[in-house]
Amino acid sequence: MAGLRFYTNFIRMKIDITREILFQTARSGGKGGQNVNKVETMVEGRWQVSGSQLITDEQKQRIAEKLSNKVTDDGYLLVKSQTERSQLGNKLEVIKKMNQLVSVALTKQKKRRATKPTAASKEKRMESKKRNTFTKEQRKRINRNDYL
DSSP states (O other), X not given: OHHHHHHHTTOOOOOOOGGGOEEEEEOOOSSOGGGGGTOOXXXXXXXXXXXXXXXXXXHHHHHHHHTTTTXXXXXXXXXXXXXXXXXXXXXXXXXXXXHHHHHHHHSOOOXXXXXXXXXXXXXXXXXXXXXXXXXXXXXXXXXXXXXX
């Protein structure tokens, strides 16, 4: 039983949306020489978040919130790639980017726990304040009447 508990602590929810991505190609700019004008190497990947069978409604809502700037009005997550010289390379790049975006959007951020400053840090702060006060006192003009 202890071994089972050990493994359950390390199970991560990794969703592979590759089979639900719709791909579209177009001619791309950039390097490639004469090939640029002939071959459609740019790949655009679209994944319909609301129509996905792989994730729950709560996860769909979370993705829609976190990736709102990348989700179109129709509800498609849109990612393009034209960095590689081949269509296959760009397709793999789109898949990698989409999976990464989805996994980052689904990770829950830990709540921040407020902590109080330690006694040592309070003491250190007070010391620096005293030092600053002393330094600024030394900068004041000297009044003659104080020494007579």
